[in-house]
Amino acid sequence: xxxxxxxxxxxxxxxxxxxxxxxxxxxxxxxxxxxxxxxxxxxxxxxxxxxxxxxxxxxxxxxxxxxxxxxxxxxxxxxxxxxxxxxxxxxxxxxxxxxxxxxxxxxxxxxxxxxxxxxxxxxxxxxxxxxxxxxxxxxxxxxxxxxxxxxxxxxxxxxxxxxxxxxxxxxxxxxxxxxxxxxxxxxxxxxxxxxxxxxxxxxxxxxxxxxxxxxxxxxxxxxxxxxxxxxxxxxxxxxxxxxxxxxxxxxxxxxxxxxxxxxxxxxxxxxxxxxxxxxxxxxxxxxxxxxxxxxxxxxxxxxxxxxxxxxxxxxxxxxxxxxxxxxxxxxxxxxxxxxxxxxxxxxxxxxxxxxxxxxxxxxxxxxxxxxxxxxxxxxxxxxxxxxxxxxxxxxxxxxxxxxxxxxxxxxxxxxxxxxxxxxxxxxxxxxxxxxxxxxxxxxxxxxxxxxxxxxxxxxxxxxxxxxxxxxxxxxxxxxxxxxxxxxxxxxxxxxxxxxxxxxxxxxxxxxxxxxxxxxxxxxxxxxxxxxxxxxxxxxxxxxxxxxxxxxxxxxxxxxxxxxxxxxxxxxxxxxxxxxxxxxxxxxxxxxxxxxxxxxxxxxxxxxxxxxxxxxxxxxxxxxxxxxxxxxxxxxxxxxxxxx
Amino acid sequence: xxxxxxxxxxxxxxxxxxxxxxxxxxxxxxxxxxxxxxxxxxxxxxxxxxxxxxxxxxxxxxxxxxxxxxxxxxxxxxxxxxxxxxxxxxxxxxxxxxxxxxxxxxxxxxxxxxxxxxxxxxxxxxxxxxxxxxxxxxxxxxxxxxxxxxxxxxxxxxxxxxxxxxxxxxxxxxxxxxxxxxxxxxxxxxxxxxxxxxxxxxxxxxxxxxxxxxxxxxxxxxxxxxxxxxxxxxxxxxxxxxxxxxxxxxxxxxxxxxxxxxxxxxxxxxxxxxxxxxxxxxxxxxxxxxxxxxxxxxxxxxxxxxxxxxxxxxxxxxxxxxxxxxxxxxxxxxxxxxxxxxxxxxxxxxxxx
Numbered sequence: 001x002x003x004x005x006x007x008x009x010x011x012x013x014x015x016x017x018x019x020x021x022x023x024x025x026x027x028x029x030x031x032x033x034x035x036x037x038x039x040x041x042x043x044x045x046x047x048x049x050x051x052x053x054x055x056x057x058x059x060x061x062x063x064x065x066x067x068x069x070x071x072x073x074x075x076x077x078x079x080x081x082x083x084x085x086x087x088x089x090x091x092x093x094x095x096x097x098x099x100x101x102x103x104x105x106x107x108x109x110x111x112x113x114x115x116x117x118x119x120x121x122x123x124x125x126x127x128x129x130x131x132x133x134x135x136x137x138x139x140x141x142x143x144x145x146x147x148x149x150x151x152x153x154x155x156x157x158x159x160x161x162x163x164x165x166x167x168x169x170x171x172x173x174x175x176x177x178x179x180x181x182x183x184x185x186x187x188x189x190x191x192x193x194x195x196x197x198x199x200x201x202x203x204x205x206x207x208x209x210x211x212x213x214x215x216x217x218x219x220x221x222x223x224x225x226x227x228x229x230x231x232x233x234x235x236x237x238x239x240x241x242x243x244x245x246x247x248x249x250x251x252x253x254x255x256x257x258x259x260x261x262x263x264x265x266x267x268x269x270x271x272x273x274x275x276x277x278x279x280x281x282x283x284x285x286x287x288x289x290x291x292x293x294x295x296x297x298x299x300x301x302x303x304x305x306x307x308x309x310x311x312x313x314x315x316x317x318x319x320x321x322x323x324x325x326x327x328x329x330x331x332x333x334x335x336x337x338x339x340x341x342x343x344x345x346x347x348x349x350x351x352x353x354x355x356x357x358x359x360x361x362x363x364x365x366x367x368x369x370x371x372x373x374x375x376x377x378x379x380x381x382x383x384x385x386x387x388x389x390x391x392x393x394x395x396x397x398x399x400x401x402x403x404x405x406x407x408x409x410x411x412x413x414x415x416x417x418x419x420x421x422x423x424x425x426x427x428x429x430x431x432x433x434x435x436x437x438x439x440x441x442x443x444x445x446x447x448x449x450x451x452x453x454x455x456x457x458x459x460x461x462x463x464x465x466x467x468x469x470x471x472x473x474x475x476x477x478x479x480x481x482x483x484x485x486x487x488x489x490x491x492x493x494x495x496x497x498x499x500x501x502x503x504x505x506x507x508x509x510x511x512x513x514x515x516x517x518x519x520x521x522x523x524x525x526x527x528x529x530x531x532x533x534x535x536x537x538x539x540x541x542x543x544x545x546x547x548x549x550x551x552x553x554x555x556x557x558x559x560x561x562x563x564x565x566x567x568x569x570x571x572x573x574x575x576x577x578x579x580x581x582x583x584x585x586x587x588x589x590x591x592x593x594x595x596x597x598x599x600x601x602x603x604x605x606x607x608x609x610x611x612x613x614x615x616x617x618x619x620x621x622x623x624x625x626x627x628x629x630x631x632x633x634x635x636x637x638x639x640x641x642x643x
Numbered sequence: 644x645x646x647x648x649x650x651x652x653x654x655x656x657x658x659x660x661x662x663x664x665x666x667x668x669x670x671x672x673x674x675x676x677x678x679x680x681x682x683x684x685x686x687x688x689x690x691x692x693x694x695x696x697x698x699x700x701x702x703x704x705x706x707x708x709x710x711x712x713x714x715x716x717x718x719x720x721x722x723x724x725x726x727x728x729x730x731x732x733x734x735x736x737x738x739x740x741x742x743x744x745x746x747x748x749x750x751x752x753x754x755x756x757x758x759x760x761x762x763x764x765x766x767x768x769x770x771x772x773x774x775x776x777x778x779x780x781x782x783x784x785x786x787x788x789x790x791x792x793x794x795x796x797x798x799x800x801x802x803x804x805x806x807x808x809x810x811x812x813x814x815x816x817x818x819x820x821x822x823x824x825x826x827x828x829x830x831x832x833x834x835x836x837x838x839x840x841x842x843x844x845x846x847x848x849x850x851x852x853x854x855x856x857x858x859x860x861x862x863x864x865x866x867x868x869x870x871x872x873x874x875x876x877x878x879x880x881x882x883x884x885x886x887x888x889x890x891x892x893x894x895x896x897x898x899x900x901x902x903x904x905x906x907x908x909x910x911x912x913x914x915x916x917x918x919x920x921x922x923x924x925x926x927x928x929x930x931x932x933x934x935x936x937x938x939x940x941x942x943x944x945x946x947x948x949x950x951x952x953x954x955x956x957x958x959x960x961x962x963x964x965x966x967x968x969x970x971x972x973x974x975x976x977x978x979x980x981x982x983x984x985x986x987x988x989x990x991x992x993x994x995x996x
Binding site: 317318321322326329330331332333334336337340356357358359360361362484485487489510511512513514515516518563566567568570571572573574575576577578579580581583584585586593595598600606607614615616617619620622623626627629630631632633 | 671672674675676677687690710712714715716727731732733734735736737738739740762764778801802803804806824825826849850852854867868869870871872873903904905916922924925926927928949950952953954955957962964965966967969
């Protein structure tokens with residue numbers, strides 16, 4: 001991860017912050033004597049004056065402590081007092097000597113301040129704070145005293161912030177593992193989202209304790225602190241280090257070092273190569289599996305092979321163009337382009353839906369929208385054609401909302417007794433517990449017509465893997481399909497039952513599903529209608545750049561979907577040869593990049609692999625949608641945000 | 644070469660005049676083909692119905708499945724037109740499906756079904772038709788007079804969305820673009836007599852695509868990068884008299900910039916879509932139409948739309964489709980005026996098939 005030197009932090013921010021902290025933590029601020037301004041300085045100038053201030057502060061605190069100790073003003077735990085507070089000079093010292101990021105966090109609330117103090121994130125002129133200078137009321141008089149951190153916790157913190165004690169307990173070595181599992185380390189995918197994430201961390205009660213761990217490990221590695229305890233501290237640091245994942249360590253480093261600067265914090269997420277994020281464990285390796293398989297010429301990749309491939313992706317733009325397999329349109333964009341698009345994409349794919357095997361891109365796109373909203377509810381088949389997930393999910397979606405009557409794809413056989421064709425609605429896929437899966441429908445027909453065993457199930461097997469010579473294919477039901485010719489609405493296949501061909505099962509119909517309404521009368525059957533009215537996703541019409549940027553600012557991780565002309569969206573792939581040649585191409589947009597006055601969007605057309613989004617300007621997007629509107633039967637506008 | 648291309652690039656005029664919209668009596672979205680003088684206008688009346696409007700009469704002549712859309716293409720010979728009927732474009736969105744292909748005589752209304760495929764084109768006095776069968780990955784070649792048919796099977800299995808560009812050089816030879824598994828494009832010559840193919844040009848780098856266009860006197864081969872890929876662009880040309888020696892192409896344009904391409908060959912100029920500026924990180928491009936004068940080789944900016952993606956040539960008129968309208972780059976723009984035309988002479992009468 002990139003980091004900036006600490007010297008970039010503005011020292012005067014501390015002074016400004018001091019006022020905030022004093023207001024928060026010090027009710028008796030008005031009674032304090034302000035720091036003396038030196039009568040003269042050795043060197044005129046800002047830094048020298050600041051150094052002088054620190055010197056004066058150190059001397060002042062040391063003297064103050066000496067006086068209190070000599071006067072035996074050590075705070076007695078049994079004392080009954082009221083109005084306990086930090087001594088103003090001591091607070092000044094904290095402001096002058098603490099990291100500005102931790103000061104910013106401490107300034108968010110009284111409890112955060114106490115927690116930052118207890119976790120050694122705040123420092124005074126003596127470095128780590130062991131004793132605290134306080135003021136208190138006793139018999140209507142204001143007194144000063146020194147208190148140990150432990151007594152301060154009991155006397156002050158536990159009263160003001162009852163939750164802090166629980167937090168301390170949850171960050172012990174024994175409990176840390178469980179606590180970490182419950183903390184979400186969100187990876188932002190847009191600048192607005194990132195600023196909110198940063199703000200949330202500033203106000204998060206876990207932050208001081210997480211940063212304490214970060215500082216503890218860092219300090220033990222650098223060998224700072226008391227050399228006598230270094231060995232034992234290193235041992236503890238090692239235990240803590242093991243409890244954190246690589247990603248959590250990187251995350252905490254970025255967070256704790258940039259609590260005072262959300263821009264740098266966000267830059268670490270948004271401007272760092274996506275490949276670096278994968279290497280650091282921030283992101284899944286899924287998106288590079290096919291690319292690295294092709295680059296290294298092997299299907300099974302070891303951790304070191306992935307690491308070496310990720311390094312190459314940063315330097316070799318061409319490696320991303322032609323991944324293994326036929327998942328989507330090729331060439332994919334340059335590696336840098338892909339990295340930027342993936343960084344800003346709120347959707348992170350976990351499966352491959354093979355749009356190159358889809359002859360119904362409406363299904364592909366709608367299932368992508370579903371996977372955005374309900375990623376864990378999609379059934380991902382382990383066998384059968386690559387488009388199986390699209391087929392099963394789109395059928396399930398329409399069936400759930402009573403639109404399966406418009407699904408016309410059926411497997412049929414001629415029933416001699418009934419003297420008519422008997423048909424079952426189906427989709428090409430191998431999902432054993434779904435009665436509409438082609439494997440289930442074929443098994444059902446074979447049971448009815450061939451008296452097959454009631455427990456019969458069929459398997460879909462790639463024709464490349466099918467060999468009748470093999471014993472396992474000699475018995476049972478197999479549907480062999482040609483990967484190159486197996487799509488959503490048709491699939492070239494052969495059925496065998498106990499090694500005998502079955503040719504009486506015919507597939508009829510199609511998978512026509514209007515995306516947007518084609519007639520007013522049939523509006524309720526369009527996929528857009530079902531998505532908004534039945535699936536209950538709130539649509540926002542998007543007509544201009546302000547509208548789409550407002551949508552993405554308002555809806556964190558939102559999705560925009562629509563249909564545009566392929567000839568505008570991907571002009572180098574789809575050439576226009578005639579007037580009004582517009583091939584409708586559905587798409588989703590999963591993110592936005594804003595840099596100064598420029599805006600780009602993370603686009604996945606339904607022919608792009610889920611792992612290969614591309615960046616597009618509003619101008620191109622608008623042209624594509626406007627072009628499609630002209631030829632859409634109802635002249636419908638087809639660009640909507642969903643939340 | 645690169646230096647020359649840079650010089651050429653900077654020659655083009657940066658100030659393009661505001662383009663006029665094509666004005667006709669019909670809504671822009673209904674137009675499918677319009678002759679230069681507006682005498683013959685083919686319009687899609689509604690989904691699945693294609694009409695010819697001429698001499699103040701409208702004739703519905705092709706009624707296909709409900710929901711179908713139509714594309715119509717012609718050639719400079721104006722003997723025939725080729726029609727693609729796209730089944731269910733709004734409820735079966737697929738870049739892999741075949742279209743139904745028909746041929747009609749120019750200005751006539753009797754369609755003849757030819758076959759199923761995409762990217763249909765008529766060649767050589769409109770006597771030949773070629774198209775690409777997306778499902779079989781096969782180029783179909785058909786003579787409309789003799790009905791002779793040829794099939795050329797491609798091996799573009801890893802690129803299911805690839806559609807070859809095809810040009811016929813003579814009644815016995817054609818050239819087409821091809822792509823291999825690694826993404827290298829090639830130009831292949833195919834001899835219809837010997838049924839043999841020869842690779843005559845192979846791209847030096849992968850992830851670029853080849854484009855063809857031809858005019859009466861020359862053939863142009865464009866090489867442009869695909870969207871999102873950092874590659875240069877170039878255009879080479881070959882005079883008709885040199886068709887026998889396809890390897891003797893000469894360079895017309897060479898640039899390191901990622902132009903869109905989509906070239907058109909007119910008599911004296913080659914038009915294409917050029918990238919004017921680009922934000923490399925955000926992938927935002929400003930693209931415009933430019934033309935290269937074949938004599939002077941100077942490049943001139945001819946549009947001001949900032950987001951030109953396609954160019955269409957229709958009966959000598961060059962159009963830039965933009966957000967549902969057509970902007971006229973070359974030719975007259977207003978066809979709204981009704982003027983009675985004289986009866987076509989015998990020479991102008993369309994040929995009967």
